[in-house]
Amino acid sequence: MRADTQERGSDAMTLTVDRPETVEQEPGPEQPKRLSGSRIMCEALVAEGVEIMWGYPGGAIMPFYDALPEYSIHHVLVRHEQAGAHAADGYARATGKVGVCIGTSGPGATNLVTGLATAYMDSVPMVAITGQVARSFIGRDSFQETDIVGITLPITKHNFLVNSAAELGDIMHEAFHLARSGRPGPVLVDVPKDVQIEEALYTPAVRPHAVPEGAGGEYARAADLIARAQKPLIIAGHGVIIANGYDELRSFAEKSGIPVITTLLGLSCFPESHPLSLGWPGMHGPAHVNRAIDEADVIVAVGMRFDDRVTGKLETWAPNARFIHIDIDPAEINKNVPAEVGIIADARDALRALVDAVAPADHTEWLHSIKRNARPEGPPKDTTFITPSTVVDAIKSATNGEARLVTDVGQHQMWAARFYGYNKPNSHITSGGLGTMGYALPAAMGVKAGCPDEPVWVVAGDGGIQMNIQELATIAQEGLNIKVAIINNGYLGMVRQWQQFFHNRNYSETRISSPDYALLTAAYGLQGRRVTEKEDVQRQVEWAMSTPGAVVLEFCISQEANVYPMIPSGGSVATMIEEPEVVE
Amino acid sequence: MTIASNGHGRTLVVLVRDNPGVLTRVAGLFRRRNFNIESLVVGHSETPGVSRMTVVVAGGAAEVDQVVKQLLKLVEVLEVRDVSDGSPLLREMVLIRVGADASQRTEVTELAKLFSARIIDVSHGSITLEMTGAETKVDNLVRLLSKFGIREMVRSGRIAMARDMSDYPVETVEALSA
Ligand SMILES: Cc1ncc(C[n+]2csc(CCOP(=O)(O)OP(=O)(O)O)c2C)c(N)n1
Numbered sequence: 001m002r003a004d005t006q007e008r009g010s011d012a013m014t015l016t017v018d019r020p021e022t023v024e025q026e027p028g029p030e031q032p033k034r035l036s037g038s039r040i041m042c043e044a045l046v047a048e049g050v051e052i053m054w055g056y057p058g059g060a061i062m063p064f065y066d067a068l069p070e071y072s073i074h075h076v077l078v079r080h081e082q083a084g085a086h087a088a089d090g091y092a093r094a095t096g097k098v099g100v101c102i103g104t105s106g107p108g109a110t111n112l113v114t115g116l117a118t119a120y121m122d123s124v125p126m127v128a129i130t131g132q133v134a135r136s137f138i139g140r141d142s143f144q145e146t147d148i149v150g151i152t153l154p155i156t157k158h159n160f161l162v163n164s165a166a167e168l169g170d171i172m173h174e175a176f177h178l179a180r181s182g183r184p185g186p187v188l189v190d191v192p193k194d195v196q197i198e199e200a201l202y203t204p205a206v207r208p209h210a211v212p213e214g215a216g217g218e219y220a221r222a223a224d225l226i227a228r229a230q231k232p233l234i235i236a237g238h239g240v241i242i243a244n245g246y247d248e249l250r251s252f253a254e255k256s257g258i259p260v261i262t263t264l265l266g267l268s269c270f271p272e273s274h275p276l277s278l279g280w281p282g283m284h285g286p287a288h289v290n291r292a293i294d295e296a297d298v299i300v301a302v303g304m305r306f307d308d309r310v311t312g313k314l315e316t317w318a319p320n321a322r323f324i325h326i327d328i329d330p331a332e333i334n335k336n337v338p339a340e341v342g343i344i345a346d347a348r349d350a351l352r353a354l355v356d357a358v359a360p361a362d363h364t365e366w367l368h369s370i371k372r373n374a375r376p377e378g379p380p381k382d383t384t385f386i387t388p389s390t391v392v393d394a395i396k397s398a399t400n401g402e403a404r405l406v407t408d409v410g411q412h413q414m415w416a417a418r419f420y421g422y423n424k425p426n427s428h429i430t431s432g433g434l435g436t437m438g439y440a441l442p443a444a445m446g447v448k449a450g451c452p453d454e455p456v457w458v459v460a461g462d463g464g465i466q467m468n469i470q471e472l473a474t475i476a477q478e479g480l481n482i483k484v485a486i487i488n489n490g491y492l493g494m495v496r497q498w499q500q501f502f503h504n505r506n507y508s509e510t511r512i513s514s515p516d517y518a519l520l521t522a523a524y525g526l527q528g529r530r531v532t533e534k535e536d537v538q539r540q541v542e543w544a545m546s547t548p549g550a551v552v553l554e555f556c557i558s559q560e561a562n563v564y565p566m567i568p569s570g571g572s573v574a575t576m577i578e579e580p581e582v583v584e
Numbered sequence: 585m586t587i588a589s590n591g592h593g594r595t596l597v598v599l600v601r602d603n604p605g606v607l608t609r610v611a612g613l614f615r616r617r618n619f620n621i622e623s624l625v626v627g628h629s630e631t632p633g634v635s636r637m638t639v640v641v642a643g644g645a646a647e648v649d650q651v652v653k654q655l656l657k658l659v660e661v662l663e664v665r666d667v668s669d670g671s672p673l674l675r676e677m678v679l680i681r682v683g684a685d686a687s688q689r690t691e692v693t694e695l696a697k698l699f700s701a702r703i704i705d706v707s708h709g710s711i712t713l714e715m716t717g718a719e720t721k722v723d724n725l726v727r728l729l730s731k732f733g734i735r736e737m738v739r740s741g742r743i744a745m746a747r748d749m750s751d752y753p754v755e756t757v758e759a760l761s762a
Contacts, residue, residue, distance in 0.1 A: 153609060154616050158659040161605075178659065331653035334646065 032201040037165040037191065038067040040202040041129065044172035046071055047204040050100050052091065052449050054084035058104025059144060061131030063196035076445070076478055079470040081108050083442035085115020085128060086468070090406060090446030092124045093429050096244065098179045099446060102129040106144030109190070110151065114436060116186045117155040121433025122265060123238060125184035127175045132161065134194040149190050157185030162192065165200035177207035183329040184242060219350075222300070222324045222341045223357035229298035231320075231366050232258045235281065235310075238265035238432070239303015239327060245348035246270070246425045249302070251355045257363040259370060261289055263304050265432040268422035278370060282310040284414045287565050288373035290573045293318050300324045300354075303347040306336035307433070308570075316572040326350040375578075385558040386534045388415035391485055394541040395457050396420055403455040404429060404447050408440035408464035410494040412487040414563040416459045438467025444482050445474060455483065455545065462488040462514045462554075472524040475550045483544045484552040488514060490559050497562050501577060514554075521552040528552035593622050594648045594668045595744045598637040599629060601660040609658050610637065619643065619651050623741030634662065638743045667746040670760045676719045677740040681705070681712040682732035692732060699725045710735060 035043065041064055045053070052074045057065045068075060078084040081103040088099030099119075103112050109130040119126045132138070133145045149161045158178050160171045168191065175187040226232060240249050246269060253260050253276050260270045261278045270277055281289050293299070299321045304310070311317040314336060325332070325339035326347060333342035343350050392415065395403060401423055407413045407430040422428050429447055431439040440458045448456045458465075465486050475482055496510040521528030527547055531540045531554065544551040564579035600606045607626060614621045622640040629636035641648050648666065655664050684692045685708065692711050696703055701715035715725055719742060726737070749757045 149605070150608070153612050329657070331650065331657055333653075334649060338646075 032203045034199055035202050036063070036067065037162075037168050037196040037198050037200070038063040039070075040165060040169045040200065041172060041191065041196070042067050042071040042073070043202060043204065044169055044176075045073055045100065047206055048098065048173070048176045050098070052076065053100040053102060054078050054087040054446070055102030055129075056081050056084060056104065056108060058106075058108045058131065060105035060133055060193045061102065061108070061129075061191075061196070063193060064102070064129070064131065064191070076449075076474065078442065078445075078474050080468065081111035082114050082438070083445070083468050083471045083474065085112045085126070086118065086436075086439050086442035087446035087449070088126050088128070089115060089119045089122075089124050089439075090429060090443030091450045092119070092126055092184075092446070093122075093443075094404060094426065094447040094450035096125075096242070097450070098125045098127055098176050100127050100129070104131045104144070105133055105148070105193075106146045108144075109146055109148035112148075112188075113151060113155065114434075114438075116152055116188065118431050118434045118436045118439060119186040120155045120157070122431065123184050123242065124186065125179040126186035127172075127179050128156075128186060128188045130188065130190045131196070132190045132192040135163070135192045136194075138192065148188065152188050155186075156188050157183075159188040159190065161190045162195050165195050165198035168195060168200065169202040170205060173205045173207055180209060181207075183327075216353075218341055218343045219353045219357040222343065222354060223359070225298055225322060225324060225341060226256055226258070226300065226358050227361070229258075231292075231296050232256070232298040232300065232363065233278075233292060233296045233321075234258050234260045234300045234302065235263065235293075235304055236260060236266045236269050236302045237263040237304025238269075239347040240266060240269040240351075241303075241426050243303065243328075243347035243349075245303075245346075245351050248348050248351035248355065250274070252351045252358070255355055255360050256358045257361045257367075258300065259292070259363065259367050261285075261293070263307070263310055263432075264417055264430065266304060267417055267428040268424060268426055271423040272421045273423050276367065280417065282307075283312070283567050283569070284418065284563050284565070286418075287375060287573070287576060287578060288370055290567065290576065291373055292370040293321070294573050296321045298322050298324065300326070301337075301339075302326045302351065303328070305332050311336065312567050312569075312571050316574075384534075385561070386531065386537055386555050388412060388487055388557060388561070389419035390534060390537050391487065391541075391555050392416050392420045392459065394538045395459075395483075395485065397538070398541045398545045399455045399457070401427075403427065403457045404451060406430070406440045406444040406447055406456065406458050408458070408460035409435045409437045410461040410464060410492070411489070411497060411561070411563050412459055412461045412493070414494075415487070418563075437461075437464035439464070441465060441468050441482075441484065442471045442474075444484075445471065445478070445480060448480050448482050456481075458482060458484040460484065460486055461493060462486055462490065463492040463512050466512075466514070469520070472521065472526060472550070472552070476525045480550060481548065482550045484550070485541075486514075486517060486552065486554045488517075488554050488556050489561060490514075493561070494563070496560075497566075500560070500562070501566070502568070517552055517554040526550045526552065528554070530554045530556065532556045593640045593642045594666055595672060595674065595742060596637075596639040596641060596648075596652065596655075597663075597665040597667050597744060597746075598639055598655060598661060599631075599663040600635050600637060600658075601662060602628075602633050602635045603660055606635070606660045609660065610655070613654055613658065614651075617650070617654060619654075620647060621651075625741045625743050627743075638741070640742050665746070667744050670749070670757070671747060673745045673747060674718060674742055675716055675744075676722050676742050677714070677716045678722045678725070679704075679712065679714055679736075679738045680726065680729060680734060681710050681736040682729050682734055683709060684711045684732050685709055688732060692729070695725070695728055701725060 054076045084101040088101040092099035133142045179187045322340045324341040326343045407416045440460045444458045492510040518528040566577045620642040622642045625638045701713045705712035
């Protein structure tokens with residue numbers, strides 16, 4: 001995306017960047033060209049189709065920034081490198097393309113760490129580029145030297161310290177290839193300053209995208225198990241979204257008649273309005289969904305990894321089930337749950353093969369017996385306060401369900417996951433594996449860049465929003481049309497809830513104050529309002545939608561609202577805490 | 585990491601690209617996944633640019649399965665082979681220095697002969713031996729020498745190779761790998 005095609009809010013600052021129309025195209029793309037390391041980096045980015053990246057300059061990456069304006073890549077100057085990494089992550093999740101972020105050596109690189117760990121846990125394809133001190137300074141504790149390759153070993157799919165400009169081009173292309181192939185993930189490329197200046201020959205070498213195929217016989221065995229199941233379930237995860245397997249999942253569910261559960265990261269891979277949709281499992285999943293898992297005799301798990309927030313105590317989880325596990329990462333098969341049939345494949349390919357392999361079946365009775373147990377969500381019992389479900393309902397109706405919701409971490413995340421009812425593919429974006437507070441606002445910048453014509457809403461808590469609130473400046477500078485809903489309960493709500501349940505209401509260090517968000521937003525040149533009345537919610541959300549540019553709405557909710565039901569960490573359905581009939 | 589004291593555990597042969605930092609990646613993987621590794625030995629292989637590791641995993645089948653799969657996810661790991669079945673060739677080397685004055689020297693030398701160990705250094709107060717063999721044999725040597733007082737010792741950890749079965753009768757191969 002280029003700067004000139006972006007939506008701009010009325011008050012947005014306009015930036016013009018002087019850059020030549022095109023880069024020299026001679027000689028042809030297949031001919032090796034003699035270039036500086038920084039131009040090799042730029043050429044490789046362009047060859048990989050990169051149109052936008054998020055970053056922050058500094059000493060060790062200056063040669064790259066010197067070359068960048070010659071190329072048609074839109075660079076977004078974030079206000080903190082962590083935000084750059086989250087924005088690249090949001091872009092990648094929304095588009096399926098590789099997200100790119102960049103920072104300087106030392107503190108610039110370490111600021112990327114949380115963003116890399118977030119992307120790694122959720123299998124998000126990303127390339128992070130860091131400047132490094134010049135080769136002759138490495139290992140001497142030089143100014144702004146940090147071993148970022150060492151630091152990010154366990155939180156990247158792979159990483160590189162580039163030793164010469166001659167290997168830089170191949171490493172850049174290899175990084176993109178690794179990031180998007182198989183199970184996607186972040187890859188870091190650390191480039192010493194003198195390597196950015198050194199010249200070498202460069203030939204573009206974009207690697208084709210290859211996905212493994214599952215073994216044919218496994219599908220027959222899977223179909224056999226499915227045919228004999230009385231109480232089967234599908235649990236679909238993030239893998240279905242990554243593989244674009246929406247239609248295939250739907251065909252498989254409809255043909256086999258099997259009810260569908262989606263994990264937190266799988267939300268929006270299957271329309272929640274579909275009669276076979278059951279919602280999500282685990283710690284905050286509705287009781288009837290967890291009870292269904294308890295009873296199920298066959299579970300078809302697609303592109304999910306049996307996270308402990310889904311399973312609770314493994315020994316007591318799904319005690320009657322036999323598992324068919326489909327994942328692109330062989331290491332996921334049998335990692336947490338033993339699979340009777342393990343299929344190593346791209347989720348879409350596997351689902352397509354399963355559609356052909358299974359016989360049409362009907363499990364209406366099983367489906368009804370599950371749904372009969374569902375507790376009606378009903379109108380909120382607490383009438384005085386704004387409830388989280390009112391807010392997400394208002395967003396959904398004001399956007400005709402077309403919005404992409406980017407949520408932060410905490411109670412509001414669970415409420416937004418639970419009450420929204422996702423029907424549009426890939427419309428729910430959140431940090432699931434790492435649970436990174438401060439993720440939503442910067443990630444939304446990437447989502448918006450990837451989907452410029454779709455409404456993008458952030459739903460965040462008053463704690464998490466303050467972790468990266470500085471990005472309102474980036475949003476203003478870029479003129480991004482992002483709407484933000486802050487669910488303000490005056491607490492680090494999710495932690496306060498645990499303190500209430502498990503620590504005798506000892507609310508130690510969870511009370512948190514907030515700035516006047518409307519005033520703060522105005523200071524950034526954007527518009528914001530505080531909403532305190534339930535009756536006002538819908539109107540204000542509509543106002544936000546009709547206001548050009550970014551808008552921040554603060555919704556004041558009850559301080560002690562809880563997320564129900566809840567299975568305590570490491571527990572099971574038997575230890576579930578349900579909502580009390582009367583809310584105090 | 586402790587050293588395998590016997591032939592127990594599964595033996596993995598891991599071929600890796602001989603890049604700087606590859607050992608850190610492998611060791612880091614074992615640490616962060618909390619794998620139960622008994623020993624890890626690295627050296628050159630027959631192919632230039634490829635190093636060969638011998639890894640002894642103490643855990644059960646599920647853990648070994650995870651070790652293999654997680655290793656294969658490392659970009660610089662080229663191949664992982666479980667050579668535990670089919671009576672592999674397993675060896676360990678030890679250097680061991682014991683206290684021995686002139687009066688004890690004959691006894692130590694006798695032991696060395698029995699174990700085909702070589703004496704590689706002698707002083708008035710000590711003898712240093714070198715021995716290569718199956719780990720149980722190394723254990724035995726260490727046990728018998730301990731009464732002299734072990735001053736210093738280094739054990740290499742297990743190195744392994746599968747047997748070349750190309751000219752064995754089929755039944756033998758099948759029986760061995762069963
Ligand atoms: C970076 C980071 N620090 C700490 C936590 C632990 N944590 C999880 S939820 C939560 C509370 C979030 O509070 P808030 O943003 O106000 O959202 P609420 O739960 O009230 O909706 C905390 C502190 C975290 N997930 N991420």
